[in-house]
Amino acid sequence: MAWVAGNDVTTGDLITAAQWNNYLGATGSLEYLYDVPSVRVYHNVDQSFARLTPTFLAFNSERFDTDTIHDTVTNNSRLTCKTAGKYLIAAHIKWDVEDGIGYMYLYFNGATIIAQARGADLNSTGKLEQNVATIYDLAVNDYVQVKINHSATSAKNVKYHANYSPEFMMARISP
Numbered sequence: 001m002a003w004v005a006g007n008d009v010t011t012g013d014l015i016t017a018a019q020w021n022n023y024l025g026a027t028g029s030l031e032y033l034y035d036v037p038s039v040r041v042y043h044n045v046d047q048s049f050a051r052l053t054p055t056f057l058a059f060n061s062e063r064f065d066t067d068t069i070h071d072t073v074t075n076n077s078r079l080t081c082k083t084a085g086k087y088l089i090a091a092h093i094k095w096d097v098e099d100g101i102g103y104m105y106l107y108f109n110g111a112t113i114i115a116q117a118r119g120a121d122l123n124s125t126g127k128l129e130q131n132v133a134t135i136y137d138l139a140v141n142d143y144v145q146v147k148i149n150h151s152a153t154s155a156k157n158v159k160y161h162a163n164y165s166p167e168f169m170m171a172r173i174s175p
Contacts, residue, residue: 022085037067037083038171045158047166051100054149056107057093057158059168069170077145081138085172089115090133091146094165095157100152104130107145114144127159135173144170 004115038153040061049055056077062070067082106115115134136144146168150156158166 008123035066036172037069037081037085038169039065039067039069039079040167040169041065041070041072041079042160042165042167043158044160046096046160048155048157049148050155051150051152054103054147057091057146057148057166057168059166062128075143078143079145079168079170080143081140083172084139084175085137086135086174087138087170088133088135088173089144090131090172091168092131092166093129093146093148094161094166095128095130095150096157096159098127098152098154100150102128102130103149104132105147106132106134107138107147109142128151129165 009137040063042063043057043059043127044061044062058076059070060072062072069079069082070076071078079089089106091104091106093102093104102119104117104119105113108114114136115132117130117132118129119128132146136145146166148158160166
């Protein structure tokens, strides 16, 4: 079956079969049409948090950022939407909590919880790890953050571990 016409993935405009062929590589396979707006950030040292003090996590480093979604200095707790659409948003942390309960929330525009995770301590030989994820519609300049809290008897750390804690990410999955 021959392809006749369709919509340009970046603009939504109708395009012809001849224009479509411009998207195809020398092998005839579809090449990347555009970079999907996406980001993955982390913090490269442990962060300490007082007991029963909800706090937004900071993220001072980036693995990648295809749409200037994150700033490592100004408001580095935020991932800010630059291209409107539906986004998959996720975070992962590892606590050094050995007593009490750890809480992790995804916040929309600093005020609305859009996902949450609650985890009980493991024991003195283990550490609590938490994941949270959601799909959410974002408009340009909407932002999301990770807020944590814990009920341990003293200040506890969100531990830095290369490649997985703390990590915060989002990727546009549809317009």
